[in-house]
Amino acid sequence: MHLSTLCVIIGFFLISSSGSAQSTFSGKVTNQNGQGLNGATIVISKDSLSAILSYAISKNEGAFNLQLNSVADSLFVKISYVGYKIWEQTIPNKNQQLNVRLLPSSEELKEVVVESKIIEKHGDTLDYSVSAFKDQKDRVISDVLKKMPGIEISSSGLIEYQGKAIQKYYIEGLDLLEGRYNLANENLAADAVSKVQILENHQPIKLLDSLVFSERASLNIKLKKDVTVSGSAELGAGLSPLLWKAKLTPMLFTKKNQAIVTYQANNTGNNVSRAISDFSIADFGREQFDIKKMIGFPFANWQNPLFHRNAGWIIMCIWARSIIWFGLKMTWI
Amino acid sequence: MFPFLLLSQSDNIDGNYNYKISYQLHYQLDSTNSDHIKSKKMWLYTGDNISRFSSAGQAISDSILNSDKHSKKSFGEMAKLKSQIPNYKFEYYIYKGIPDGKLSFAREIVDDNLRYIENLNDINWQISSVTKSLFGYKAQKAITTYAGRDYIAWFTEEIPISDGPYKFQGLPGLIIKIKDTENHYVFNLREVKKLPKPIKIKFSKKKFLTTSKSKFKSVKQQFERHPFSKMEQSGISFDFKKGVRERMTKQHKEKLKKRNNPIELE
Numbered sequence: 001m002h003l004s005t006l007c008v009i010i011g012f013f014l015i016s017s018s019g020s021a022q023s024t025f026s027g028k029v030t031n032q033n034g035q036g037l038n039g040a041t042i043v044i045s046k047d048s049l050s051a052i053l054s055y056a057i058s059k060n061e062g063a064f065n066l067q068l069n070s071v072a073d074s075l076f077v078k079i080s081y082v083g084y085k086i087w088e089q090t091i092p093n094k095n096q097q098l099n100v101r102l103l104p105s106s107e108e109l110k111e112v113v114v115e116s117k118i119i120e121k122h123g124d125t126l127d128y129s130v131s132a133f134k135d136q137k138d139r140v141i142s143d144v145l146k147k148m149p150g151i152e153i154s155s156s157g158l159i160e161y162q163g164k165a166i167q168k169y170y171i172e173g174l175d176l177l178e179g180r181y182n183l184a185n186e187n188l189a190a191d192a193v194s195k196v197q198i199l200e201n202h203q204p205i206k207l208l209d210s211l212v213f214s215e216r217a218s219l220n221i222k223l224k225k226d227v228t229v230s231g232s233a234e235l236g237a238g239l240s241p242l243l244w245k246a247k248l249t250p251m252l253f254t255k256k257n258q259a260i261v262t263y264q265a266n267n268t269g270n271n272v273s274r275a276i277s278d279f280s281i282a283d284f285g286r287e288q289f290d291i292k293k294m295i296g297f298p299f300a301n302w303q304n305p306l307f308h309r310n311a312g313w314i315i316m317c318i319w320a321r322s323i324i325w326f327g328l329k330m331t332w333i
Numbered sequence: 334m335f336p337f338l339l340l341s342q343s344d345n346i347d348g349n350y351n352y353k354i355s356y357q358l359h360y361q362l363d364s365t366n367s368d369h370i371k372s373k374k375m376w377l378y379t380g381d382n383i384s385r386f387s388s389a390g391q392a393i394s395d396s397i398l399n400s401d402k403h404s405k406k407s408f409g410e411m412a413k414l415k416s417q418i419p420n421y422k423f424e425y426y427i428y429k430g431i432p433d434g435k436l437s438f439a440r441e442i443v444d445d446n447l448r449y450i451e452n453l454n455d456i457n458w459q460i461s462s463v464t465k466s467l468f469g470y471k472a473q474k475a476i477t478t479y480a481g482r483d484y485i486a487w488f489t490e491e492i493p494i495s496d497g498p499y500k501f502q503g504l505p506g507l508i509i510k511i512k513d514t515e516n517h518y519v520f521n522l523r524e525v526k527k528l529p530k531p532i533k534i535k536f537s538k539k540k541f542l543t544t545s546k547s548k549f550k551s552v553k554q555q556f557e558r559h560p561f562s563k564m565e566q567s568g569i570s571f572d573f574k575k576g577v578r579e580r581m582t583k584q585h586k587e588k589l590k591k592r593n594n595p596i597e598l599e
Contacts, residue, residue, distance in 0.1 A: 038382050041493045041505040051462035051473060055505035057495045059434065080493035082352070109352070110491050112469045113524045121372055173393075 026065040027098035029058045029079055036062025037102065040081040044068055047076050048088065068093075082109060119149070126150075126198040134190050141193050141221065142185040148196065151219075157182040161198055161217040168199075168218035188221070195222035346431065349531035350378035350385065354507065355523040356498045358388075364517065364594040373423060375498055375520065383430035383534055384496050388423040429453060429502055431536055436500060438549070439541060442556050448541035449549045451500065455479070458486075458504055468509055468522050475504055481598030482518070486511040492525060499596065518596050557589060 029040040040058040044066065045051060053075070056066035068075070070093060077098065078088040084102035091098075120127045128148045130141075138144050145151050145159065152160045159166045159181070169181030171188075197220040354377040361370050374389035425440040432450065439448045456479050463474040470489035477484050479500070486497070490506040497508025498520040512519040544552075561578065 039495055041490070041495055043490060043505045051464060052460050052490075052505060055460070057503060057505070078490070080490070082493055086493075109525065109527060110470070111525050111527065112522070113526075114468050114522060124371070 021071050022067055022069050023093055024065070024067050024095045025077075025098055026063070027100065029062040029064065029081065030099070030101050031084070032101065032103055034101070036060070037081050037084075038062060040064075040079055040084075040102070042066065042098075043078045043080075045076050045078070046070070046072055047090075048078075050076075124200040126200065128196040128198070130190060130193045130195060138190045140186055141188045141190050141196070144190045144193070145185070145196060150198070151196075153185075157185065159185070159219060161219070164216050166219045167216040170199075170218060170220040172223055173220060184221070192223055193221055194224040196220070197222060346383065346534050346536045348380045348383055348534045350380045350383075350534060351528055351531050352379045352494065352525065353377070353528055354379065354494075354496075354525050355389070356520045357523050358498070359519045359521075360596070361517045362594050363591040366591070369591075374523070375423070377496060377498060378528075378532065379494050379496055380430075380531075380534055382433075383428060383536075384502075385534075386427040386429070386498060387425065391424055391426070427500055428536060429496065429500075437536075437541075438500075438546075440549075440553070442552055445552065446541050447549050447552060448543045449546040450543065451546065453502060456501060456503055460504070470509060472509055473506075477501075480596070482513040482515070482596070484511055484513050517594055560585065 025042075025044070029037045029042070031037055036058070038058060038060065040062065041055060042058065042064050043055045044053050046053060053070055054066050054068040056064040058064040072093050074090050075093050076088065076090050078086060079100050079102065080086045081102055083104060085105040085107075087100050087102055119129070119132075128151075130144055133147045134144050142153055142157075146153050150162050152163075154160065159169065169184065171184060199218040199220060201217070356375045356377065357372060358375050359370055359372045361367060363369050376387060376389050376392055378385045425438060428437040428439065430453075431437045434454075435450050435452055437448050437450055439446070441447070456477050458475045458477050461474040461476065465472055465474075465487070467487050467489075470491045472487040472489045475486045475488060477486065484501070486501065486504065486508050487510040488497070488504040488506040488508045492507035492509075493505075494507045495504060496502045497504070498511060501508055501511055507522075507525070508520075509522040510520065561582070
């Protein structure tokens with residue numbers, strides 16, 4: 001405690017000296033410019049280690065007033081406000097006026113994140129932590145999904161939760177692929193996903209939420225913070241032959257720009273049809289976002305000798321201006 | 334010109350939110366069924382004099398729906414837009430410090446934007462000398478009674494923000510845990526963080542119809558009991574197949590019976 005640096009102005013005004021054990025402390029908390037600080041906490045205890053005896057929160061223009069019944073000779077006062085250095089001092093136990101000027105502090109508030117569990121239930125939402133279920137060999141999110149209790153994926157790619165087909169497959173709350181969620185499920189790198197959420201009794205139309213009880217669950221993929229780009233470098237090179245060999249997942253996901261650019265190699269002709277097989281069920285609000293889809297299929301004319309002549313390709317691009325904006329909002333609020 | 338200026342001044346609120354505090358709320362809406370405990374993420378944004386508390390779903394959904402981009406959309410289009418947002422249950426905002434020294438409880442019911450005002454110091458705390466370590470902070474116990482429930486709170490002086498979840502505030506430090514003695518409403522701290530960029534406080538008195546708490550409660554009850562009538566009064570028309578309306582109303586009534594345990598009992 002460096003008193004000299006604190007610019008403390010304490011006025012001691014002896015108001016009364018009656019025999020009562022009750023003392024009144026009043027005063028004002030200001031910042032370095034003398035402006036009152038509203039919401040500062042003034043805490044009085046017996047000494048710096050013991051529990052609080054009395055306290056006040058500064059109100060208008062930093063004013064506070066507190067009473068205390070204590071027979072102690074001296075008391076410990078601590079005044080704190082977020083972003084300012086704590087002011088603390090031992091004072092005599094008698095009625096007095098405390099005018100305290102706090103100085104800004106560069107020290108940050110002690111921030112915490114309480115660790116989350118493997119599976120957690122929040123209301124109708126069940127959160128599965130992907131890292132808890134993911135093994136090293138798991139490449140795409142469907143590999144991990146298969147291991148999560150309650151979730152099953154049929155051979156056609158249909159996702160079921162507790163025996164019922166899911167209603168929606170959201171990515172960050174967006175239903176981009178509608179029934180064609182297989183595209184994402186089999187291409188999105190498991191490393192890019194932080195959580196898988198099951199929204200039980202999810203009602204896609206909000207207004208009906210309190211009226212209609214939906215029995216089918218929906219699934220929401222929560223991406224990791226910051227950027228989640230899988231195979232983006234390769235994508236930038238424009239589907240290079242290297243990529244083809246390595247069979248990486250050229251799926252680009254960022255929180256700000258949720259665009260899917262995916263392709264799937266196919267020498268047998270089976271995988272492609274499966275990937276676009278449509279499980280679409282009663283689609284509410286198919287056009288709500290200004291989504292333009294382009295499905296180019298197949299890309300047989302690539303002039304690259306490395307490509308098989310009959311390789312089937314799907315290139316699907318989703319440009320969604322609304323979604324870019326949506327992603328931005330999601331990050332700050 | 335001058336009086337006009339004065340008016341606009343009193344309507345707008347200056348300031349920013351600097352911190353975001355997340356809580357996990359576990360609640361039991363049906364007092365007869367202790368197996369049916371639900372949970373929601375709740376967010377508290379705090380600024381110098383004003384804080385805003387709401388469910389995370391409410392905050393996300395409003396930030397999307399209130400964007401200028403959608404101001405010209407029809408009701409139907411908005412409903413579709415809403416369908417994109419994960420569902421949420423607590424559709425209110427609590428602004429502490431608006432007006433000065435009080436709180437504003439705000440909620441939109443169909444097309445009525447309602448607000449009632451309550452005194453902040455309606456909550457009187459009794460601080461106990463019991464301390465314990467909680468979520469990495471040194472916490473101290475305090476108890477209070479509010480709206481028919483007895484609460485046990487834990488606050489920490491390490492975060493000198495005199496605030497907390499729901500309407501609770503006024504302790505010499507942030508409330509990091511608070512629960513009623515029946516364990517029907519339990520708030521636990523999840524995260525405290527400084528916002529990378531302060532967020533401007535948006536609050537316009539003009540937007541709200543300010544009413545009394547009892548009037549607010551009766552409008553809310555009216556809507557819960559007769560949701561279709563309230564929506565129809567607001568100009569929304571429904572075209573049901575035969576018997577559907579009756580069936581939905583019946584289901585809704587059954588659901589209401591299971592929601593017999595609000596946070597405020599009186």
